[in-house]
Amino acid sequence: MATVDFNRIWKRYGDVEAVKDVSLNCPQGEMLALLGPSGCGKSSILKMVAGVEEISEGEITFDAKPVSHLPPGARNIAMVFEDYALYPHMTAAENIAFPLKVRGVPRREAAKRIDGLIDMLSLDDVRDQRVSGLSGGAQQRISIGRALVRDPELVLFDEPLSHLDGDQKVQLRSEIKRLQQTANLTSILVTHDQSEAIAMADRVAVMNNGVLQQVGSPHDLYETPANLFVANFIGEPPMNLYEVTVHQTGNRIILRHDGLAIDFAADVLGRFVSGLGSDAATIGIRPEDVRVSAGHGQTYATDGDAAATIPARVDYIEPRGDSDVLTLKTDSGAIVVAEVDGPSEYVIGSPTEISVSVGKVHFFSTETGNALGRRGGDA
Amino acid sequence: MQRTLTARDAFRRKTLWTALVVAAAAFILFPVIWMIGMMVKPTDIMFARPTEWLFVPTLEHFNYVFEQKFHHYLLTSVLLGLISTLLVVIIGTPAAYSFARFEMRGKDDLFLFVLASRMAPPVCLVIPYYLIFARIDLLDTFIGLTLAYMTFNLSFYIWVLRSFCRDLPAELEDAARLEGWSRVQIFRRIVLPLLRNGIVATSVLCFIFAWNEFLFAFMLGGKAVKTLPVAIPTLITTQGVRWGEMAVVGMVALAPVLIAVFFLQRHIVRGLTMGAVKG
Numbered sequence: 183m184a185t186v187d188f189n190r191i192w193k194r195y196g197d198v199e200a201v202k203d204v205s206l207n208c209p210q211g212e213m214l215a216l217l218g219p220s221g222c223g224k225s226s227i228l229k230m231v232a233g234v235e236e237i238s239e240g241e242i243t244f245d246a247k248p249v250s251h252l253p254p255g256a257r258n259i260a261m262v263f264e265d266y267a268l269y270p271h272m273t274a275a276e277n278i279a280f281p282l283k284v285r286g287v288p289r290r291e292a293a294k295r296i297d298g299l300i301d302m303l304s305l306d307d308v309r310d311q312r313v314s315g316l317s318g319g320a321q322q323r324i325s326i327g328r329a330l331v332r333d334p335e336l337v338l339f340d341e342p343l344s345h346l347d348g349d350q351k352v353q354l355r356s357e358i359k360r361l362q363q364t365a366n367l368t369s370i371l372v373t374h375d376q377s378e379a380i381a382m383a384d385r386v387a388v389m390n391n392g393v394l395q396q397v398g399s400p401h402d403l404y405e406t407p408a409n410l411f412v413a414n415f416i417g418e419p420p421m422n423l424y425e426v427t428v429h430q431t432g433n434r435i436i437l438r439h440d441g442l443a444i445d446f447a448a449d450v451l452g453r454f455v456s457g458l459g460s461d462a463a464t465i466g467i468r469p470e471d472v473r474v475s476a477g478h479g480q481t482y483a484t485d486g487d488a489a490a491t492i493p494a495r496v497d498y499i500e501p502r503g504d505s506d507v508l509t510l511k512t513d514s515g516a517i518v519v520a521e522v523d524g525p526s527e528y529v530i531g532s533p534t535e536i537s538v539s540v541g542k543v544h545f546f547s548t549e550t551g552n553a554l555g556r557r558g559g560d561a
Numbered sequence: 562m563q564r565t566l567t568a569r570d571a572f573r574r575k576t577l578w579t580a581l582v583v584a585a586a587a588f589i590l591f592p593v594i595w596m597i598g599m600m601v602k603p604t605d606i607m608f609a610r611p612t613e614w615l616f617v618p619t620l621e622h623f624n625y626v627f628e629q630k631f632h633h634y635l636l637t638s639v640l641l642g643l644i645s646t647l648l649v650v651i652i653g654t655p656a657a658y659s660f661a662r663f664e665m666r667g668k669d670d671l672f673l674f675v676l677a678s679r680m681a682p683p684v685c686l687v688i689p690y691y692l693i694f695a696r697i698d699l700l701d702t703f704i705g706l707t708l709a710y711m712t713f714n715l716s717f718y719i720w721v722l723r724s725f726c727r728d729l730p731a732e733l734e735d736a737a738r739l740e741g742w743s744r745v746q747i748f749r750r751i752v753l754p755l756l757r758n759g760i761v762a763t764s765v766l767c768f769i770f771a772w773n774e775f776l777f778a779f780m781l782g783g784k785a786v787k788t789l790p791v792a793i794p795t796l797i798t799t800q801g802v803r804w805g806e807m808a809v810v811g812m813v814a815l816a817p818v819l820i821a822v823f824f825l826q827r828h829i830v831r832g833l834t835m836g837a838v839k840g
Contacts, residue, residue, distance in 0.1 A: 254741070257739075271755065
């Protein structure tokens with residue numbers, strides 16, 4: 183197993199720049215997820231690591247050894263594909279055996295390893311069946327078996343779960359994670375599904391339009407998103423974002439949005455505001471950080487850390503079992519999405535009061551989209 | 562009540578449908594059956610009015626056909642069809658795969674160029690072929706006709722097989738490349754087995770084209786190399802048309818086509834629709 187480094191990688195298809203100046207590192211034994219919407223360049227990166235596509239510029243190293251000049255077969259990489267990419271004219275066992283057959287591994291040793299994997303992936307029942315008729319879950323397990331049968335330096339997972347049904351997806355997700363940890367596999371996972379990335383990966387690299395946005399643990403991305411894209415992309419339901427204008431008068435700072443004004447002590451917000459080039463900023467609040475209480479409060483009040491209370495009515499409720507996602511509308515028409523413990527008592531039209539702790543508010547520059555930090559975090 | 566009514570409706574509809582299909586089949590099959598009768602019908606009652614349905618079968622037509630060395634023409638047709646189709650498969654399969662898989666400058670133009678040879682009416686092509694073949698001494702030779710059929714079928718074959726190739730997931734090949742296989746190995750061991758159905762269906766169509774073809778065979782061959790379609794009109798003689806013999810030879814000419822379509826119709830339809838929809 184190797185440590186993989188990406189050093190200023192570019193990928194161009196004609197005039198299209200699919201990957202722009204990406205540097206990344208995946209230490210031995212780690213699972214790194216590349217997360218982003220389709221077309222963000224994550225699959226191009228994977229194909230360049232695998233060697234099935236050329237790197238336009240930059241270098242990829244395994245244990246500090248450059249590999250970009252090596253053909254795919256010489257890199258000792260295994261890959262698990264979205265569409266499984268099993269050879270339809272072979273049985274399950276033949277598919278798993280394929281990498282060993284290609285390498286001329288002695289029959290007895292090969293059989294031992296194949297049996298071990300078939301056992302580990304519970305594929306005994308389908309062992310001698312043609313793969314084309316099998317369920318997606320079984321096919322993907324075979325594909326994983328084929329990837330692991332020959333001790334690769336690196337395992338690449340390209341959207342491995344996206345064609346599976348709900349329960350198979352969750353089951354295989356934990357199975358892959360378990361295998362990855364017990365075998366201490368260095369692996370890269372490409373996915374557009376944040377729950378997959380967060381559940382499986384040690385670190386997540388978020389990409390958009392070919393540009394790396396942020397790398398960090400799922401926790402880091404969630405708590406301290408580096409910019410508006412990450413803030414909006416990570417988290418379900420997504421973060422509430424509001425463009426505000428900042429007014430500073432004496433030792434008070436007032437944020438205005440759509441007829442709402444929230445008043446803060448200057449020492450609370452001062453360091454974010456000082457980072458702004460203009461009076462425009464964007465604030466972000468996670469739905470679960472919105473405090474909702476039943477009531478009919480009239481106006482807001484602020485004091486230091488505990489922020490305003492704003493009256494709002496329930497516009498829509500999405501019950502999710504253990505939580506309810508409320509879409510709330512303030513008197514001024516602003517929409518606030520809140521996640522409260524469920525099942526809750528609210529119905530459509532319920533009057534509520536909402537408030538947010540200042541410590542939970544994320545600040546971004548509207549102009550650059552970059553984070554200015556969060557009061558509660560270490561900004 | 563409602564239920565019995567619908568059941569009866571369905572029965573009626575099915576009966577009507579069956580009757581229609583039988584009628585259509587009879588309409589299409591009647592000439593073939595009539596021809597089978599003609600093969601063994603004595604010449605003197607061939608066109609007797611009213612039709613004589615009962616007669617002693619005769620082999621006179623078969624004897625004449627063999628006397629006239631029609632079995633040579635049959636052999637020529639078979640060999641010409643098989644060899645030209647084999648060449649098409651050998652050259653066309655890698656070409657179709659390359660067109661489907663690899664990017665290169667001017668690929669679409671080249672593909673259109675390949676296809677263009679199929680778009681022109683054959684009559685337009687036969688004249689330049691004649692001139693070229695005359696210059697390089699390929700007129701009325703087996704090799705010449707084989708080459709002509711090969712060229713003509715190649716564009717069609719590449720066109721249809723390219724869409725079969727496009728249907729193969731590229732990930733399959735990526736997976737094999739990660740195991741260290743070369744392009745050639747992947748082509749032989751993974752692509753070819755998966756393309757088998759497409760290759761069979763498309764090459765059968767090529768064979769049938771070569772088998773049925775008249776114009777090229779007549780213009781570029783005709784004496785030393787005579788195919789069945791060219792030989793059949795010789796049965797129209799100055800003493801009249803030899804109908805019985807024509808039925809015998811016609812049946813032989815029809816047989817491979819019928820057999821191929823019967824066994825491969827599903828593949829052929831799939832091959833054609835794929836080419837049509839995705840080409």
